[in-house]
Amino acid sequence: MNWWQAAVADGRLYLLGHDPTRSAELESVSVDSWNESRGLAQPTPTSLADATPALIPNQLLCVSGDIAYVAVGRGQVPADKGFLPAQNWTLRADELRTGRTIWTRVLPQRARGSRKLHFLAAKVTGDYLMTLQTLSKTQTHLVVRDIRSGAVRWETPCNVSVPEALRSELAMDGTYVYLGGSQLQVLRLSDGTRAWAWATRLGRIYGRRR
Numbered sequence: 001m002n003w004w005q006a007a008v009a010d011g012r013l014y015l016l017g018h019d020p021t022r023s024a025e026l027e028s029v030s031v032d033s034w035n036e037s038r039g040l041a042q043p044t045p046t047s048l049a050d051a052t053p054a055l056i057p058n059q060l061l062c063v064s065g066d067i068a069y070v071a072v073g074r075g076q077v078p079a080d081k082g083f084l085p086a087q088n089w090t091l092r093a094d095e096l097r098t099g100r101t102i103w104t105r106v107l108p109q110r111a112r113g114s115r116k117l118h119f120l121a122a123k124v125t126g127d128y129l130m131t132l133q134t135l136s137k138t139q140t141h142l143v144v145r146d147i148r149s150g151a152v153r154w155e156t157p158c159n160v161s162v163p164e165a166l167r168s169e170l171a172m173d174g175t176y177v178y179l180g181g182s183q184l185q186v187l188r189l190s191d192g193t194r195a196w197a198w199a200t201r202l203g204r205i206y207g208r209r210r
Helices: none
Strands: 002-009 011-020 025-030 042-047 061-066 066-073 088-095 102-107 121-127 130-136 141-147 152-157 176-179 184-188 193-196
Touching: 002 061, 011 061, 061 121, 066 121
Parallel strands: none
Antiparallel strands: 002 011, 011 025, 025 042, 061 066, 066 088, 088 102, 121 130, 130 141, 141 152, 176 184, 184 193
């Protein structure tokens, strides 16, 4: 089994991996079951139906409650393990207990040879699935979806020259999303409108004396 990505939620560790002889699987183990002498306890697998397991760009985005949010593809696996235009990619919400897919949303195709992942970060807060989604070679958007249906509530472009610089834990509270880049943008969680922005130094710099 090859492990690709990991997520932690509610005291459990979730691993996205694949065995070339089996379908793509999402496996879960208790975080406290780790033991340095024997490794992880026996995982509980959930098959990701209709996914091509050897596609490296498959992504475990995050886990919230009993739902895993994944970006998975179907199609031919090229020698460089990257994207092909003929591949079909979807964003999905899968129920871990039953393996049932709650909703599916189609993702844009990628150019041959591209290695730019569909998502740089993702996080659930309340009824929102927040994602940093790469739409093209140069465009990255903050896309906010309804966790019950996957429908887009709102989206806004991230105006940064190097989108990968935003690849970090999404910062938010119950009211605002805090998006870094050339300036700090503070967006309203409800509709994506900008509350305020700040391009200069804020407050205290940790690790440095005043």
